[in-house]
Amino acid sequence: MMIKRxxxxxxxxLGVVALGACTTMTPxxxxxxxxxxxxxxxxxxxxxxxxxxxRVRDCAEAKVGVDTPRYLQGRDQGLVSYxxxxxxxxxxxxxxxxxxxxxxTVDAEFRRRFHVGREVHEARGDLRNLEARRTTxxxxxxxxxxxxxxxxxxxxxTDLDRDMRRARDRLRDAESNLDRLRMR
Numbered sequence: 001m002m003i004k005r006x007x008x009x010x011x012x013x014l015g016v017v018a019l020g021a022c023t024t025m026t027p028x029x030x031x032x033x034x035x036x037x038x039x040x041x042x043x044x045x046x047x048x049x050x051x052x053x054x055r056v057r058d059c060a061e062a063k064v065g066v067d068t069p070r071y072l073q074g075r076d077q078g079l080v081s082y083x084x085x086x087x088x089x090x091x092x093x094x095x096x097x098x099x100x101x102x103x104x105t106v107d108a109e110f111r112r113r114f115h116v117g118r119e120v121h122e123a124r125g126d127l128r129n130l131e132a133r134r135t136t137x138x139x140x141x142x143x144x145x146x147x148x149x150x151x152x153x154x155x156x157x158t159d160l161d162r163d164m165r166r167a168r169d170r171l172r173d174a175e176s177n178l179d180r181l182r183m184r
Contacts, residue, residue: 025055027062039071043078046091048099085109089181092117095125116174116181123171130164 025033042051052075056066081087083102091098092114102110137157144150 025058025062027059027064030055030059030062030064030066033059033064033066035067035070036074039074039076040078041074042071043075043080044082045078046082046096046099046101047075048101049075079103083110085113088113089117089178092119093121095121113181116177119174120171120178123167123174127164127167127171130160130167134160134164 025038038055039052052066052068052071055071056068059066079101083106085106088098088110095118098111098114100107100111134157137153137160141150141153141157144153
């Protein structure tokens with residue numbers, strides 16, 4: 001029986017990955033929906049309860065009712081997996097958003113860990129953007145026609161070098177915070 005539940009959960013997780021967590025449903029999807037599975041998918045994806053309102057609206061347009069109790073039961077089951085604090089860092093590192101769906105008992109720790117991962121994600125992105133800007137400026141410097149243009153671009157590169165040092169420091173600090181969190 002436990003193996004069946006695990007296999008069902010894995011199949012649902014694969015469905016989430018394959019289909020994504022759409023917040024709208026077509027009339028045909030409304031007609032054939034297994035509301036417990038829809039809720040489970042939404043819970044596993046960390047969708048807020050307002051997603052149910054979207055689904056109710058979509059299905060009302062198709063003149064199909066939503067089995068709210070089954071949806072909520074499935075969503076609650078999905079949130080049990082989603083709200084494990086060890087998932088929070090991964091979500092932040094992946095650049096996902098957290099919509100405050102976890103129970104009060106884990107929300108503060110989940111948010112803290114999520115923000116540590118998100119800080120690393122953002123610091124890495126900022127540094128990548130600065131590196132791309134540097135490449136662009138170096139190309140412009142090679143192609144510059146006048147001494148004045150070359151001087152201006154060199155000044156921009158000097159400013160950019162300072163910004164890149166700050167970005168590397170920020171990334172180092174963020175990764176250090178992540179390492180400390182993982183050592184606990």
